[in-house]
Amino acid sequence: MEAVVPKKHWTVAIRINHWAMAFAIFVLIGTGFLIAYPVTVPGGETWQKFSVGYIRFVHILFGMFLALLFLWRVYLAFFSTFRADWKDLLAFTNIPNTVQQIKFYLLIDKKGPPHTGLYGPMQSLAYLGLFGMVFLIVVTGIILMGAGYGAGFTALLYGILKPVERLMGGLAMVRYIHHVLTWGFVLFIVVHVYMAFWYDAVLKQGTLSSMVSGYMFEKGDH
Amino acid sequence: MVGKHYRRLLEQCKIRMDRFEKEYPAPREDFQALLKERGVSRRDFLKWTSFMTAALMLPPIFKPMVTRAAENFSRLPVVWLHFAECTGCSEAFLRSSYPNVDDILLETISLEYHETIMAAAGDQAEKCLEDCIHHFPGKYVCVIEGAIPQGLNGQFMRLGPKGETGVQIGKKVTSKAAATICIGSCAIWGGIPSARPNPTDAVGVSKALGISTVNIAGCPPNTVNFTGTLLYFIMFGAMPPLDGQGRPIWAYGKRVHDFCERRPHYDAGEFVEQWGDEGARRGWCLYKVGCKGPYTFANCPHLRFNDHISWPVMAGHGCIGCTESGFWDTMAPYEKPIHEATFGGGERTVDKIGTVLTVATVAGVAAHGVLSAMRHGRTDKKDGTTTGAGKE
Ligand code: HEM
Numbered sequence: 001m002e003a004v005v006p007k008k009h010w011t012v013a014i015r016i017n018h019w020a021m022a023f024a025i026f027v028l029i030g031t032g033f034l035i036a037y038p039v040t041v042p043g044g045e046t047w048q049k050f051s052v053g054y055i056r057f058v059h060i061l062f063g064m065f066l067a068l069l070f071l072w073r074v075y076l077a078f079f080s081t082f083r084a085d086w087k088d089l090l091a092f093t094n095i096p097n098t099v100q101q102i103k104f105y106l107l108i109d110k111k112g113p114p115h116t117g118l119y120g121p122m123q124s125l126a127y128l129g130l131f132g133m134v135f136l137i138v139v140t141g142i143i144l145m146g147a148g149y150g151a152g153f154t155a156l157l158y159g160i161l162k163p164v165e166r167l168m169g170g171l172a173m174v175r176y177i178h179h180v181l182t183w184g185f186v187l188f189i190v191v192h193v194y195m196a197f198w199y200d201a202v203l204k205q206g207t208l209s210s211m212v213s214g215y216m217f218e219k220g221d222h
Numbered sequence: 223m224v225g226k227h228y229r230r231l232l233e234q235c236k237i238r239m240d241r242f243e244k245e246y247p248a249p250r251e252d253f254q255a256l257l258k259e260r261g262v263s264r265r266d267f268l269k270w271t272s273f274m275t276a277a278l279m280l281p282p283i284f285k286p287m288v289t290r291a292a293e294n295f296s297r298l299p300v301v302w303l304h305f306a307e308c309t310g311c312s313e314a315f316l317r318s319s320y321p322n323v324d325d326i327l328l329e330t331i332s333l334e335y336h337e338t339i340m341a342a343a344g345d346q347a348e349k350c351l352e353d354c355i356h357h358f359p360g361k362y363v364c365v366i367e368g369a370i371p372q373g374l375n376g377q378f379m380r381l382g383p384k385g386e387t388g389v390q391i392g393k394k395v396t397s398k399a400a401a402t403i404c405i406g407s408c409a410i411w412g413g414i415p416s417a418r419p420n421p422t423d424a425v426g427v428s429k430a431l432g433i434s435t436v437n438i439a440g441c442p443p444n445t446v447n448f449t450g451t452l453l454y455f456i457m458f459g460a461m462p463p464l465d466g467q468g469r470p471i472w473a474y475g476k477r478v479h480d481f482c483e484r485r486p487h488y489d490a491g492e493f494v495e496q497w498g499d500e501g502a503r504r505g506w507c508l509y510k511v512g513c514k515g516p517y518t519f520a521n522c523p524h525l526r527f528n529d530h531i532s533w534p535v536m537a538g539h540g541c542i543g544c545t546e547s548g549f550w551d552t553m554a555p556y557e558k559p560i561h562e563a564t565f566g567g568g569e570r571t572v573d574k575i576g577t578v579l580t581v582a583t584v585a586g587v588a589a590h591g592v593l594s595a596m597r598h599g600r601t602d603k604k605d606g607t608t609t610g611a612g613k614e
């Protein structure tokens with residue numbers, strides 16, 4: 001039988017970034033929907049309560065956190081000393097591979113395309129999409145944040161992003177785009193988590209544990 | 223302490239006012255006499271100057287200049303055009319419970335032409351307009367109320383004895399004006415006439431005529447925002463700084479939500495859940511019954527309407543976002559928190575669509591999981607190897 005050897009896949013930086021982003025996104029979806037559909041707190045005096053204020057605070061805090069994580073991730077994509085994966089994110093440009101991958105996913109074919117990079121073709125497309133969504137939600141989030149707070153760094157960023165607000169059709173549309181993107185994240189999470197389990201079950205290379213340990217297991221002569 | 227910048231500005235303002243007094247025709251009315259006649263005391267007038275100076279975001283040393291500009295207000299020739307609109311903006315400016323200084327100012331305004339309120343009619347009226355353009359080229363201010371329909375080559379709107387289209391009249395009058403001020407949503411971006419489905423292809427003045435305009439946004443706008451902008455023009459010979467939607471920053475630089483008197487209830491999580499409930503009685507935040515204050519830039523909470531008596535949120539209905547471009551479409555429905563006319567209209571909100579999609583996706587991956595187990599599971603048993611070399 002062939003030897004099963006662990007092979008390093010993800011650096012510590014990528015793993016920390018991944019789980020921090022995941023945590024931030026979960027918090028942001030939760031607090032985000034609570035901002036969109038706030039809950040009335042009936043009892044007590046007004047001055048004793050600050051629920052929506054705190055929710056906004058947590059949301060904006062994790063929002064800025066996500067913005068920084070995103071910058072870090074983009075940096076890693078280009079300058080990671082272990083593996084700058086920006087080229088891997090273009091795997092979908094190999095059309096025959098992409099078609100083969102889709103057949104594999106639709107259970108038409110039993111084999112996926114050959115290993116080329118870090119990501120499969122559909123996976124690269126999904127992650128590029130995710131980065132696009134993170135970028136957009138960060139931009140719209142910063143605009144929403146700047147609209148209500150006119151000082152310091154926020155004001156500076158808002159000043160720069162004001163034309164974007166105009167382009168999107170005013171603050172109401174910025175908020176709408178921010179809200180629609182939230183659903184994009186919900187859908188992404190469902191598919192992403194499922195695919196991780198699926199690969200783990202089908203390929204048996206330890207996909208699930210790899211984002212914790214950093215290693216995937218491969219059969220062969222490594 | 224008044225900064226150097228403001229001292230210099232004050233000097234410029236004085237020079238400009240001297241020139242203005244020389245170049246423009248004599249005031250039509252003695253403003254101070256008129257105030258007395260209408261029962262506005264000197265004290266009230268001084269209060270008003272302080273208020274206006276502050277509203278324009280100028281330091282108190284400008285108060286005498288605001289007074290002087292007010293006294294010279296009636297020197298400025300104004301042409302007021304009506305296009306596709308309801309005349310509600312004019313109405314809002316003209317009607318008030320009792321005259322305050324802003325209303326009296328607007329009364330003294332040297333209106334050369336205003337279709338709703340001028341005495342002249344027909345050819346005579348037309349002559350007034352032509353005289354003004356002829357006598358005060360580059361000096362008069364053109365105020366436009368109403369959208370310009372572009373459909374059928376502009377023929378959805380023909381006006382006056384010569385049957386000119388809105389575009390033709392607009393071009394004729396604005397080309398010789400010192401500045402063009404758009405009053406209300408219709409003139410700015412099209413307003414109701416341009417709301418979906420916009421059968422006449424109505425657009426705002428600046429788009430129809432290809433000019434830049436000063437936009438006094440609102441449906442209707444606040445009188446103070448208009449008089450203030452004209453006073454600024456008289457004082458400085460230029461229009462005030464504008465934001466991306468062409469609105470004066472002094473009036474439209476801040477968000478309704480951030481200056482709303484109900485804001486503490488928002489932060490405290492105290493919301494009106496439905497009309498007439500306990501929250502409504504206690505003056506709680508109107509977000510959940512559709513307030514659009516969080517997305518709207520305007521000074522309504524500061525200035526209020528009708529002699530600063532009230533404004534929509536104070537009266538108990540949410541803000542509908544009327545100072546923002548495209549608000550009829552982007553902010554509707556006004557009594558729900560998020561807008562509905564998403565895909566194909568109807569009652570489908572993005573949240574309903576999102577929920578359905580999520581449920582469908584979960585069902586989809588579950589089905590895929592079962593099918594995968596059947597297909598790949600069998601393989602495993604048969605030849606003992608896993609399939610595929612594709613990689614996560
Ligand atoms: C995955 C990331 C994110 C999700 C899922 C998310 C979700 C949401 C949702 C659902 C809302 C409510 C919108 C509504 O009123 O309908 C919201 C509002 C908001 N978000 Fe986010 N958001 C994310 C990231 C960010 C980021 C990165 C920032 C800023 C740095 C940000 C700042 C804001 C602000 C300022 C608001 C408005 C809060 C208010 O009205 O006071 N968000 N977000």
Ligand code: SF4
Binds near residue numbers: 479480488
């Ligand atoms: S009533 Fe409207 S503007 Fe006022 S705090 Fe509530 S949401 Fe904001």
